[in-house]
Amino acid sequence: MLRDAVRSLAEAKIAPYAAAVDEEARFPQEALDALVANDLHAVHVPEEYGGAGADALATVIVIEEVARACASSSLIPAVNKLGSLPVLLSGSEELKKKYMAPLAKGDAMFSYCLSEPDAGSDAAGMKTKAVRDGDHWVLNGVKRWITNAGVSEYYTVMAVTDPAKRSKGISAFVVEKSDEGVSFGAPEKKLGIKGSPTREVYLDNVRIPADRMIGEEGTGFATAMRTLDHTRITIAAQALGIAQGALDYAKGYVRERKQFGKPIADFQGVQFMLADMAMKIEAARQLTYAAAAKSERGDADLTFQGAAAKCFASDVAMEVTTDAVQLLGGYGYTRDYPVERMMRDAKITQIYEGTNQVQRIVMARNLP
Numbered sequence: 015m016l017r018d019a020v021r022s023l024a025e026a027k028i029a030p031y032a033a034a035v036d037e038e039a040r041f042p043q044e045a046l047d048a049l050v051a052n053d054l055h056a057v058h059v060p061e062e063y064g065g066a067g068a069d070a071l072a073t074v075i076v077i078e079e080v081a082r083a084c085a086s087s088s089l090i091p092a093v094n095k096l097g098s099l100p101v102l103l104s105g106s107e108e109l110k111k112k113y114m115a116p117l118a119k120g121d122a123m124f125s126y127c128l129s130e131p132d133a134g135s136d137a138a139g140m141k142t143k144a145v146r147d148g149d150h151w152v153l154n155g156v157k158r159w160i161t162n163a164g165v166s167e168y169y170t171v172m173a174v175t176d177p178a179k180r181s182k183g184i185s186a187f188v189v190e191k192s193d194e195g196v197s198f199g200a201p202e203k204k205l206g207i208k209g210s211p212t213r214e215v216y217l218d219n220v221r222i223p224a225d226r227m228i229g230e231e232g233t234g235f236a237t238a239m240r241t242l243d244h245t246r247i248t249i250a251a252q253a254l255g256i257a258q259g260a261l262d263y264a265k266g267y268v269r270e271r272k273q274f275g276k277p278i279a280d281f282q283g284v285q286f287m288l289a290d291m292a293m294k295i296e297a298a299r300q301l302t303y304a305a306a307a308k309s310e311r312g313d314a315d316l317t318f319q320g321a322a323a324k325c326f327a328s329d330v331a332m333e334v335t336t337d338a339v340q341l342l343g344g345y346g347y348t349r350d351y352p353v354e355r356m357m358r359d360a361k362i363t364q365i366y367e368g369t370n371q372v373q374r375i376v377m378a379r380n381l382p
């Protein structure tokens with residue numbers, strides 16, 4: 015029922031704008047409005063904080079179905095979870111109450127600030143600093159590649175509080191867009207997910223009350239990594255949705271397109287491509303849903319499974335969208351058809367929340 019509801023909404027209110035959002039590289043406001051109106055913008059927020067209380071599998075299905083229509087728009091529910099999960103996993107009751115209610119209502123979005131210009135795969139090498147000053151912390155530094163920066167009201171920011179301790183000297187904070195000293199860089203000009211703003215976040219002597227620290231001092235990096243264990247599954251869901259969207263479009267196209275006097279769907283070479291695409295998608299789906307169940311239960315092997323789902327589903331999305339372009343021939347290569355957008359959008363799922371090389375490092379360190 016949830017899938018049907020999200021699919022109908024996505025087809026009616028999100029898909030019609032997907033091409034324009036990409037072409038104009040603009041924020042998908044129509045999608046945000048539709049998701050908020052239907053309480054689908056941050057479904058993971060527990061009921062006790064005013065949210066819909068969706069479990070990890072339901073959250074995955076929402077993201078998958080939105081991504082099937084528009085990958086950029088699927089970053090609204092996905093990054094709302096990514097940004098706010100550190101607070102839900104490690105934050106004080108006061109922080110949860112304060113920040114989850116506006117998120118659940120749709121009055122505010124949440125971003126996640128881990129990466130920096132010189133600290134990507136090696137996120138613990140970050141330079142952003144937080145220095146204690148009485149009952150405040152003062153933050154200085156640059157966060158890079160921040161999804162929904164400028165649009166979000168709230169930012170989970172990881173910063174160094176004790177440089178001698180490397181990853182154990184990193185703490186997490188909630189920073190608000192309106193805090194003095196917060197500003198944003200120009201939107202990045204990207205290959206895909208062009209509707210999702212990606213900007214630098216500048217922290218220039220940002221002074222915040224000490225109770226905005228998420229969890230204990232020195233636990234920020236552990237919280238950041240624990241968050242990714244759960245949210246990599248949402249990237250797998252995004253990849254899955256993009257791939258399904260491309261397969262569905264290609265399936266319709268090959269029945270219509272005629273060459274050699276018959277629909278190209280009649281050729282076994284075309285049928286085998288579609289069969290492989292569907293097979294890979296289904297394998298990715300099962301891995302992703304199993305990982306979502308593990309996320310919900312907090313199983314011990316979640317780290318491996320989350321990395322495996324993200325890595326596998328994103329590689330499938332890249333293969334399937336590339337094959338969809340192939341099935342449309344020259345038409346697939348043009349912006350008159352949606353599959354080239356899907357191919358460009360798929361690429362990011364192999365890169366963010368840890369590249370697929372990093373996922374393999376994570377899996378190798380956590381072999382079942």
Ligand SMILES: Cc1cc2nc3c(=O)[nH]c(=O)nc-3n(C[C@H](O)[C@H](O)[C@H](O)COP(=O)(O)OP(=O)(O)OC[C@H]3O[C@@H](n4cnc5c(N)ncnc54)[C@H](O)[C@@H]3O)c2cc1C
Pocket residue numbers: 125126127128129131133134135136158159160161162204207212362365366367368369370371372375
């Ligand atoms: C559109 C977009 C949105 C993003 N959104 C966010 C966000 O909201 N919040 C956030 O914090 N970050 C975000 N990111 C950052 C993203 O997570 C990083 O780009 C990613 O982790 C890779 O870091 P990097 O770009 O510095 O690449 P690098 O770490 O410099 O990697 C370059 C290459 O080297 C490889 N490599 C690096 N180390 C190793 C190794 N040990 N073994 C093998 N290969 C290795 C990588 O796999 C990659 O192929 C976003 C990025 C993009 C492009």
